[in-house]
Amino acid sequence: MIEVKNVSKGFGEKQILKNVSHRFEKGKVNLIIGGSGSGKTVLVKCMVGLFEVDSGRIEYDGRNFSEMNFKERKPIRQEIGMLFQGSALFDSMTVEQNVMFPLTMLSDLSQQEKTDRVNFCLQRVNLPSSHKLFPAEISGGMKKRVAIARAIAMNPKYLFCDEPNSGLDPKTSIVIDELIMEITEEFQMTTIINTHDMNSVITMGDNILFIHKGEKWWSGNEQEILKSGNPEVDEFIFASKIMQHLRK
Amino acid sequence: MKIFFHLGRYWLFMASLFGKPEKFSVYRRRVLEEMESIGVSSLGIVSLISVFMGAVITIQTVYNLVNPLVPLYVVGLVARDTMIIEFSPTIIMLVLAGKVGSSIASEIGTMRVTEQIDALEIMGINSSGYLVFPKMIAAIFIAPFLVLISMFVGIAGGWVAGELSGVIPSTDYIKGIQYQFLPFNVTFAMIKTVVFAYLITSISSYQGFYTDGGALEVGQSSTRAVVYSSVLILIFDYIITQLILI
Structure with missing residues (x-):
């Protein structure tokens, strides 16, 4: 609350x-x-x-x-997870790297655990096969879904x-x-x-x-x-x- | 009064860079990536400019050397010292202010206006530290190598130009570049280079980081980054020269 x-x-x-x-x-x-x-x-x-x-x-x-x-x-x-109006995905990173970014920076998970978490989050937002695409290569709706996946990657409370x-x-x-x-x-x-x-x-x-x-x-x-x-x-x-x- | 506002904000911005890195390994990897982006990708333009600078210095020195009592090997000496003391550290860093400075300001400025920096901050990541600190370390580390390469290529360019145009024999030029060589001149050039690298990255990052608006403002930040970096390079060139050489 x-x-x-x-x-x-x-x-x-x-x-x-x-x-x-x-x-x-x-x-x-x-x-x-x-x-x-x-x-x-x-x-x-x-x-x-x-x-x-x-x-x-x-x-x-x-x-x-x-x-x-x-x-x-x-x-x-x-x-806290946040979904921005313009998605705010990192242009220089792939979809997978974007979702993995908070896990890499803020958690002590192993590479395998991070990959599993990224797969789970992308699966959850119905994007199971877009890992290697860059933000510039996906549609607005897909960007929002990637941004949601990134926002929930750390299992946020808010x-x-x-x-x-x-x-x-x-x-x-x-x-x-x-x-x-x-x-x-x-x-x-x-x-x-x-x-x-x-x-x-x-x-x-x-x-x-x-x-x-x-x-x-x-x-x-x-x-x-x-x-x-x-x-x-x-x-x-x-x-x-x-x-x-x-x-x- | 606005200058005091910017000076104060600039120093606060600098202080914010030195927070504890969230992940040291990520910062280390980013430093290496930035060294590639700032240094390796600038090798071509640095070499091209240096070779022509050396060539022009040699030919112009010969052209101005009208006194027959002055030996011809002085041309090599002039080309060497001009490249080492001034042209390589200052002109090359001015070129880098244009190439690297505008790139840093527009990259960080775009991240600001597209809320990518806000996204970093909401995650609890020190955004200035993550984005700027690796660029600064990479530039301070790689710029001296670029300038050393520029010195070598510039002096070689002078030799090639002298040989091709036939204005100075190789033996005289080579004697000139070896004559009364002061290793301290290279140290002096390195000191200038490190200061200039810091100025370029810090000013350009500051301009990008505090961009407010859209595409137009990103362009304006990029322009300001180049102009302010260039002017401060020239001012600090004078200050450092006066402090060290006099």
């Missing part, structure tokens, strides 16, 4: 996050949604330590992450996904969403997804946090969000023609 308590963050004069508090549950897919520029990505970056919070705290199962230095954060960071469906066709988006849901349940991870994708909201929003103008505006699950009665939430959820049609 990850708890965000009264987190504020600004850049210069501009206040991006204002006193945000929320609890992200273990074994569930937790979604952070909101319009562009609402502060979702900044919140996720504060949670993983890429940005330092100005005030408030972030707790990983009771451990105050925001007050730790680089060295103290290391054990927690090794429990999985962060920054817009996992961006740039993917609807069918591949569903495949990625299903994969994330399965993995979350299978490994009992605390999964946090920052998304715009309405299909993701409807199908896997166990715990949804809606951010508006840097503030926690609304929270609930996928059933509640459709009848939240909150004008900003409704405006966001029912912005597309399809959603408006479904509402009718």
Whole structure:
């Protein structure tokens, strides 16, 4: 479980996050949604330590992450897997080397154990025969799956996904969403997804946090969000023609 | 005031390189890979430039040597000392600032804008140490060899040019390159080379590491890396020369 308590963050004069508090549950897919520029990505970056919070705290199962230095954060960071919007695979490495990288750098496994783990992770994301390909040689959907395989290689307790469906066709988006849901349940991870994708909201929003103008505006699950009665939430959820049609 | 911001951030960046490596064996392998990338792949351009520098120095010295009282072997001496003291360490390192510096800045800059550096940091890996430290060690170790090769090839180029153009007989040129040879000049050149290698890798890495934006900014970082490295090479060339030779 990850708890965000009264987190504020600004850049210069501009206040991006204002006193945000929320609890992200273990074994569930937790979604952070909101319009562009609402502060979702900044919140996720504060949670993983890429940005330092100005005030408030972030707790990983009771451990105050925001007050730790680089060295103290290391054990927690090794429990985090992250899927980036652009996948962030290392261009100079093959698929196999990308997935093996955290194991090589951070574990004391033997070569055979590392190879077995890589095979397991690639099998898990349905990429059993792409080991020797480079990121430039595979499709966007495959890149996301390799990035998921790399993120779960160290058996993380916390999985962060920054817009996992961006740039993917609807069918591949569903495949990625299903994969994330399965993995979350299978490994009992605390999964946090920052998304715009309405299909993701409807199908896997166990715990949804809606951010508006840097503030926690609304929270609930996928059933509640459709009848939240909150004008900003409704405006966001029912912005597309399809959603408006479904509402009718 | 911006210069103080960059100076402060540069020193913090340098300090961050010296954290304990996550895996020493991985760093060792990366140093070897970088030595290949920085050193071996630059051998061709270094040799080509050096041979023509030596040739031009020889012909121009002969052209300017109008006093019949000055013996012809002085041409060899001038070619030797010019190559060893100045041209090989400074010009070759300026060329490397263009070739290696831009490559380092654009490689690290691209990794920054495509979130590859963020991925390293989230894994708990010291990203600056992992990416930059091996490049710096490799450059500091391999650059002196490149400069030594440049000295040898440049002096040989001068001999070939003198022989082909017939402006100086081989015996005079060879006598000149052996005349009053000071081994300290090579030591001096090596000191300069190591300092320049450090400047190129650290400045280019800094520019790449703090790239913010997209493809345009990566290009701008790459350009800044080359410009700042080149200017600082020239400034430090003057400082080191004044400190050591005077």
